[in-house]
Amino acid sequence: MTDATGRQDCTKPWLARQLLAERTRLALWLPVGLGLGIAGYFMLRQEPGRPAMLAVLLLAVAMAGWIARRPADLVPRLAGGAVAAIALGFVASWVDAHRRPPLPDLPRRASIVTGRIAAVTLLPPRLPPSHSSLHPSGHPSGHPSGHPSGHPAGDAEPAIRRLDLADAVLDDAIDDGMPPLRRILRVRVRPDDPAALVPGMTVRVRALLRPPPPPAWPGGPDGQRRAWFDGSAGSGTALGLVQSAGPPVPPRRVDVLLESLRECVVARILRVLPGAPGGVAAAILTGSAAAMPQSDRDAFADAGLAHLLAVAGLHLGIVMGVAMTAARLALACSERASLYWPCRQIAALAALASGGAYVLLTGAHLPAVRSLTMAALVALAIITGRRAVSMRGLAVGATLLLLAGPADLLEAPLQMSLAAVMGLAAGFEAARPLLARLADGPGWWRHAARHGAQLLLASLFAGGATVPVVMAHFGTLQPWFVLANLLAVPLMAVWILPLGLLALALMPLGGEPLALVPMGWGIRLVLALAHGVSGWPAARVMVPAMPAWGLAAWLLGLCWLCLWTRRWRWLGAAPLLLALAAPFLIARPDLLLSPDGRVLAVRDGAVLRIGPRPGADMPVERDWQQALALSLAPLDCPGGACRMGAVALRLAAAAGVDCAGGAVLVTLVPLDDAHCPGVRTLDGLTAWQDGAQAVFLHGDKVEIVSDRQTRGARPWVLGPGQHGLPTLPLARRE
Structure with missing residues (x-):
């Protein structure tokens, strides 16, 4: 550190001199402090009350006042800024969590649902149920991720539509008179349903509903927390055909027009590029990968190229770059514009407008909206004459994103x-x-x-x-992702996506084949690269879950x-x-019990043995396999009962139980306590009360960890039996 005369200032301690030399970088740590406060809130096991949050808010205000009073001092800027940022992140998380409506208590039976369609999502096709059986290699369908690969597209079911129903009402005897749900209810439509469904319609369907899933293992991915902040009430599967229950939708609604536009674009793409190339083109131009075969999606994932199919920062950057280049070239054709107009700033605005249109066309999904926020900051930097990509711009964007959606940090x-x-x-x-x-x-x-x-x-x-x-x-x-991206990303940036944008521009004139045909050549190169790299040794290595x-x-x-x-x-x-x-x-659990108490898994060396039979609960088994990075195999318990050290297992009702000298009994069927006196029992009732269970064996000692013990009592944690808050009828006016 030097003073005004250029001499070294040695009166300050070494650490203070180093920090003062980095004073322009201190502001970059603001989003880091916010992230620490957000993480601290979600690590709690008990929800803080209003007095505690008021104290945290006052602490943040006090630290901000300390900084304002002594802005030139290093200690207030460091200590006060850090405490204020952490407290602000903590308060923002609490506010975001408590402004959400509670998760409703959905019926565990088939119900008639009436609601307004908020969105229609086209989901990728699924393989028939016969393909979900356990492969002899130990992986479901022979693929480490649990997704089948290598099957031709003809084996797959047609694409499935999912409806996001707003203001849903359950029409049955128990829920009669209940107010509409305040959250979105997502229902999968039957593949053979011929109904033309567009946003804005009021529909009625008989469906089997289920609440958001709890973690499959203590500490696992929390679907209930994700649903709490996403505004989801739960999901369901349609048992009957969807019927219209309201007047037709006005044809000029923006969401209806966008949905119709997407369907038209997909149809015209597939007419020119049938098969896998058309599916990739539809994915990057409309955001829907439903037309892609499962084998191609798995190849992209194994090669580390899955991000090429998800509309996010890469695609938005390419679109805005192409739009900005085209705008600059168009302005350069005019002598007056080149001499007198701010061409660079105009091109940046044109690029931002093109990026916004692309995000709307692809469905305005959350990752794309986040990327558009960051892109808007880049465009603002170009307009104001600053560096487009800088750490300070990243800090501003990260701060805005964290304050807008604190839970997205997880x-x-x-x-x-x-x-x-x-x-x-x-x-x-x-x-x-x-x-x-x-x-x-x-x-x-x-x-x-x-x-x-x-x-x-x-x-x-x-x-x-x-x-x-x-x-x-x-x-x-994916160890080979660098090589795969080194070849695929330039193809996407200079060939595939620019030609796709040209095809969109030519569609009103009917000239899209002029751009889609050469676009398909580039897509075929990327497909060949993805399939080639995914077939290399160790192309996709399973790793245990990171704590x-x-x-x-x-x-x-x-x-x-x-x-x-x-x-x-x-x-x-x-x-x-x-x-x-x-x-x-970290230690890995030796035994896992599913959240509904119907399936268990035993870790046996490099194999995870599932009982009573593999495939009984595929989503839970896939989560277990991903967490432990082990292959799946059936659990061999002769007669329905077996022993694993201090743990006794009972899989069948007629099986006898040997509890002598055991510490824990894990049973999938009801058992009289008199059979195993003094032995702790894990069964369906235990899972009903506390969620999934994990058993750790340390010699003769047994440690049991439950999901409720890990997550604690938080607003998004459903009650025993995964029951939410009943949707009570409105009180009558006096």
Whole structure:
């Protein structure tokens, strides 16, 4: 640190001098503090009350006042800013959680549902039930992820429509007179239903409903928390045909027009590009991957190219880049515009408008909306003459996203987006001098080498920053993703998506084949690349579930490495290495009991044995397999009863139980307590009260962890038996 005369200021301690040298980077830690406060709220086991939240809010205000009173001092800026940011994140999470309506208590029987269609989603086709049996290799359908691969598209069912019903009313004897649900109810329509369904219609259907699923194992993915913040009441499957229950929809509604436009675009794409190329084209231009065969989607996932099918930051960046380039070229054709108009700013606005139109066309899904928010900041930076991609712009965008949706911090899309952008911004910030030196000098090869190096570094920076996030949320590792993305992303950026945009522009004139046909050539190259890379050795490696502290260590270590510029930034490598080793440092459960108490799993070396039979509860079994990274196999219990150390298992009602010397009895059928006096029993009633159960064996000692013990009493945790709050009728006026 130097003073005004240029001399070194040695009156301050070393740490203070280093922090003052980094004073322009201190503001970048604001979203990190917000994230710590959000994580602290969701780690609680009991919901804080209003007095506690008022105290936290007053603490944040006091810290802000301390900073305002002494803005030039280092201690208030560091300590006060950190405390204020953490407190603000904590309060924002509490406010966001308590402004949501409660989860309703859905009936456990077939009900007549009447509601208004808020959205129609086309889901990918599913394989027939016969394919869900256990493969001899130990994986369901022979694929590590539990999804079948290698089957031709003809084996699949037709695409399934899912309705988001708003203001849903349950028409049966028990729910008669109840007010409409305040949450969205998602119902899958029968594949053979011929009804033409569009948003805005009021429909009536007989469906089997179910609440949001609890974690399949203590500490697993929490579907109820996700539903709480997504506004979902639960899901269901239509048992009958959907019938209209209201007047026809006016044809000029925006949502109806957009849905009709998407269907028209998909139909015209598939008419020119049938099969898998048309499915990929429809996915990237309309956001619907329903026309893609399952084998192609699995190949993209195994090769680390699944992000090419999901409309998010990459696609939006390409669309806006193409639009900005086209606008600049169009303005350059006019001498007056080139000399007198702010062409760069006009092109940035045109790019932002094109990005917004693309997001609407693809369904305005949450990841795309987040990416559009970040893109708006980039466009604003271009308009104001600032650097387009910078750490400060990322900090502003991350702050807005965290305050708008605090719970999104716990989900994979936001974590991957922020980690990838931070890795790109910090990586190219450090590599900029080397890239400039590479292109400095005569020779066309230097510029070509620079562009090649930029592509390679982009794949390394973005992919490397998100690898542990993928491991934590999806339980897989794709070692060849860098090579696959190095070839596929340029094809998408300079060939496939620009031609797709040209096809959209030519559709009103009927000239879309001129662009779709060459677009299909590029898609076929990417498909061949995906299938080729997915067939390489160890293309998709299953890894055990990463604990929450491991993922937090990775994200914090990445922030430390990317947000500082001094040499101490390399201290962030320590938590990064710890995070990579985290999945192998924690104890794995030896036995798991499903949330409904009907299925159990026993860890037997490298195999997870399922009882009473594999395939009884496929979603839960897939979660177990992903968490433990083990292959599935049947549980062999002769006579329906067996013993595993201090744990006795009972799978059949007629089986005898040997509890002598045992500590725990796990039974899938009711059992009289007199059979095993003094032995702790885990059964359907235990799961009904406390959710999924995990048993850890430590020699003769047995440790049991329940889902309710892990999650605690929070607003989104349903009551015993996964029952929500009854939708009580409105009180009559006096």
